[in-house]
Amino acid sequence: MMVRQNFLIAVLFGMILSGLIYLNNIQCSCNQQITEQGFNCSQQITEQGIIKPKWKQKIFGLRSTPGLLYNQPSVLVGRTDVASVSPWSAPIIWEGNFDSTLIDSIYKQQNLTIATTVFALGKYTRFVKDFLESAEQHYFVGFRVHYYLFTDQPESVPEVKMGENRGLIVQKVPSLNRWQDISMSRMEKLEKLIENELVNEADYIFCLDIDAKFYGRWGAETLGRLVGVIHPWLFNVPRSQFTYERRPESKAYIPVEEGDYYYAGAAFGGSLEDVHHLTKTCREQLQIDAANSIEAVWQEESHLNKYFLLNKPSKLLSPEYMWWDVNEKAAQIKIVRLTNVPKNYADVRPNP
Numbered sequence: 001m002m003v004r005q006n007f008l009i010a011v012l013f014g015m016i017l018s019g020l021i022y023l024n025n026i027q028c029s030c031n032q033q034i035t036e037q038g039f040n041c042s043q044q045i046t047e048q049g050i051i052k053p054k055w056k057q058k059i060f061g062l063r064s065t066p067g068l069l070y071n072q073p074s075v076l077v078g079r080t081d082v083a084s085v086s087p088w089s090a091p092i093i094w095e096g097n098f099d100s101t102l103i104d105s106i107y108k109q110q111n112l113t114i115a116t117t118v119f120a121l122g123k124y125t126r127f128v129k130d131f132l133e134s135a136e137q138h139y140f141v142g143f144r145v146h147y148y149l150f151t152d153q154p155e156s157v158p159e160v161k162m163g164e165n166r167g168l169i170v171q172k173v174p175s176l177n178r179w180q181d182i183s184m185s186r187m188e189k190l191e192k193l194i195e196n197e198l199v200n201e202a203d204y205i206f207c208l209d210i211d212a213k214f215y216g217r218w219g220a221e222t223l224g225r226l227v228g229v230i231h232p233w234l235f236n237v238p239r240s241q242f243t244y245e246r247r248p249e250s251k252a253y254i255p256v257e258e259g260d261y262y263y264a265g266a267a268f269g270g271s272l273e274d275v276h277h278l279t280k281t282c283r284e285q286l287q288i289d290a291a292n293s294i295e296a297v298w299q300e301e302s303h304l305n306k307y308f309l310l311n312k313p314s315k316l317l318s319p320e321y322m323w324w325d326v327n328e329k330a331a332q333i334k335i336v337r338l339t340n341v342p343k344n345y346a347d348v349r350p351n352p
């Protein structure tokens with residue numbers, strides 16, 4: 001009896017031990033893949049046993065270059081005229097709170113590709129040249145940038161000289177009659193682009209308005225998981241004055257006593273996975289609204305604001321990154337990086 005009991009305990013012990021060894025092995029092989037080829041454990045096996053690639057995701061530390069000299073960071077001195085952090089601890093990027101030399105030296109080591117999307121339909125093709133030429137001067141200079149331009153007139157796309165490792169991919173899309181539909185349809189196009197073409201192609205994506213021009217640096221300080229830009233018109237007003245959708249019938253509804261910031265629809269970005277989730281969710285909410293015959297007051301911008309209320313951005317860009325007119329000043333804006341190009345709406349839009 002005693003012998004049998006001992007035997008059973010020994011078998012049990014052996015089973016636990018081999019289980020632990022097995023678990024440890026899985027972890028080891030996974031870690032090895034991370035260092036050798038980025039994050040390869042991210043392959044997903046579905047219920048049917050099909051292996052689906054997940055997002056290209058690399059594990060990097062913020063590695064610094066030995067011997068790099070830069071100003072000593074201060075714990076005590078910083079900008080006091082603006083907030084540099086949100087209540088959920090996301091940084092808010094302003095001129096004066098980052099060191100561009102240090103940031104570039106860290107992110108250049110990561111061999112990144114930044115996908116950047118713009119849409120130019122109808123008369124908005126007139127903005128393409130200035131947008132691209134100014135981006136080549138100021139936007140992720142020295143990094144690999146792939147611009148994706150969606151247009152109904154590929155023949156009108158101007159020749160713009162691109163820097164090394166930078167390129168333009170033009171995709172033809174059907175014309176639409178209402179500017180609101182053009183603006184809103186961007187969410188679905190972006191969702192599909194990320195799904196079908198960008199997985200394993202890019203590390204980050206930024207989605208920008210085309211009626212915009214760069215005047216200052218927009219670089220690696222803007223990289224993050226989920227990135228929103230604070231709208232230039234509404235950065236200094238109480239939340240009750242934000243132009244959120246206020247009708248409860250819309251999926252974009254935000255009550256007057258809620259809301260963090262008012263975000264611009266003209267610029268957002270982040271990792272492919274996060275931006276895919278954002279564009280998919282906004283596309284779904286837009287479709288539900290359309291089925292209920294309601295269009296949010298600022299179309300997809302209203303839905304973006306609802307999304308960011310429920311999915312807080314990990315990084316916020318100050319209105320330096322989407323200013324409303326290069327000739328307009330505000331005490332807090334020390335540099336205009338990207339700005340709206342003033343336009344006569346009646347002149348460029350297909351409908352009021």
Ligand SMILES: CC(=O)N[C@H]1[C@@H](OP(=O)(O)OP(=O)(O)OC[C@H]2O[C@@H](n3ccc(=O)[nH]c3=O)[C@H](O)[C@@H]2O)O[C@H](CO)[C@H](O)[C@@H]1O
Pocket residue numbers: 118119120121122123124179182183208209210211231263264265266267297298299300301322340348349350
């Ligand atoms: C600064 C800012 O946050 N701007 C937003 C705001 O007004 P905007 O006045 O900036 O909207 P907009 O007329 O620039 O339209 C948005 C974008 O749609 C594209 N487009 C539009 C019309 C057209 O005929 N052809 C064309 O290609 C183009 O890429 C343009 O940049 O509200 C819009 C939705 O209501 C968008 O959320 C914009 O991003």
Ligand SMILES: [Mn+2]
Pocket residue numbers: 209210211266340
């Ligand atoms: Mn615009």
